[in-house]
Amino acid sequence: MISTGDITDATPADFYAHSDNRNSSEIILKDFISSKTKILIGGPTSGLNSENAQKIKDAKIDFYKDLKSVNKIGNRTLVIDPLASKRITDGRGNWLSDAFDLTLNNLKDNKNGFFMMIEASQTDGGGHSNNLGQLVTELLDFDHVVGKAMKFADDNKETLVVVVGDHETGGLTLLDGNLQDGWVFGNFSTNDHTSIPSSVFAYGPNSKEFTGLFENTEIFNKIMKAYGIQK
Numbered sequence: 001m002i003s004t005g006d007i008t009d010a011t012p013a014d015f016y017a018h019s020d021n022r023n024s025s026e027i028i029l030k031d032f033i034s035s036k037t038k039i040l041i042g043g044p045t046s047g048l049n050s051e052n053a054q055k056i057k058d059a060k061i062d063f064y065k066d067l068k069s070v071n072k073i074g075n076r077t078l079v080i081d082p083l084a085s086k087r088i089t090d091g092r093g094n095w096l097s098d099a100f101d102l103t104l105n106n107l108k109d110n111k112n113g114f115f116m117m118i119e120a121s122q123t124d125g126g127g128h129s130n131n132l133g134q135l136v137t138e139l140l141d142f143d144h145v146v147g148k149a150m151k152f153a154d155d156n157k158e159t160l161v162v163v164v165g166d167h168e169t170g171g172l173t174l175l176d177g178n179l180q181d182g183w184v185f186g187n188f189s190t191n192d193h194t195s196i197p198s199s200v201f202a203y204g205p206n207s208k209e210f211t212g213l214f215e216n217t218e219i220f221n222k223i224m225k226a227y228g229i230q231k
Contacts, residue, residue, distance in 0.1 A: 001016065002099045002100065003119040005043050006044065006085070007080060033052065040078050056078060061078050064078070073106040092141075100148060103116060123169075127188075132185075160202065160205055160223075160226050161203040161204050164200045166216070168195075171190045209225065
C-alpha cells in the first residue's frame with residue numbers, strides 16, 4: 001500500500017484494517033501490525049504512539065522514517081515519510097514514482113502474484129480547495145506512475161492495471177486549454193464531493209470486465225475474479 005497521504009487514512013486503511021471510524025488512527029495502525037500486508041508506505045499519522053511503536057518493533061517490521069533510507073525491501077516494511085504528504089508544488093519530487101519502483105522490485109518475483117494499491121491522495125485536496133494547479137500537477141505525477149505500471153504489464157504479460165477514483169471532488173468543468181502550450185482552464189461548482197460517476201480504466205488481462213456501468217463496490221468482485229478467487 002502506497003499513499004501520498006496519511007498511512008492510516010481511509011483509502012490505504014481500507015485494505016488492511018477494520019474500524020467503524022476512519023479517524024481511529026491508533027487502532028487502524030495496530031490493525032496493520034497484525035495484518036498480512038507486507039508493505040505500507042506513506043505520510044505521518046497520529047496513530048504512531050509509543051504503544052504502536054513498540055508493537056512494530058516486537059513484530060519485527062522494518063520501520064523507516066523516510067523513503068530514501070530504504071535501499072531494498074526484504075521483510076515486512078513500514079515507511080512513514082513526511083515528504084509523502086507534501087504537494088508536488090511544495091517539493092515532493094519523484095517520491096511516488098520512487099515508492100512504486102521500490103515496492104515493485106520486491107513484489108514482482110512473487111510466484112503467486114501480488115496486489116499493489118497506489119493512492120494519489122492529493123488530487124482530492126486540489127478538488128476540495130478548488131486549486132486547478134494542484135489538480136494538474138498531482139494528476140501528472142500519478143499519470144507518470146500509471147505509465148510505469150502499464151510498461152510493467154506489457155513486459156510481464158499477466159498483470160492487470162486498474163485506475164479508479166473513489167469519488168469526484170469539486171465538480172470541475174474544463175472550459176478551455178491548449179495541449180501544445182501546456183495550459184488548461186476550468187470552473188469548480190463545489191468544494192465537496194459530487195455524485196458525478198467515477199471513471200474506471202483497466203489495462204491487461206481481464207480488463208474487459210471493467211467496461212460499462214456498475215456499482216463501485218463491484219470493482220472488488222471483479223479484481224477477485226481476475227485472481228481466480230470466487231466469492
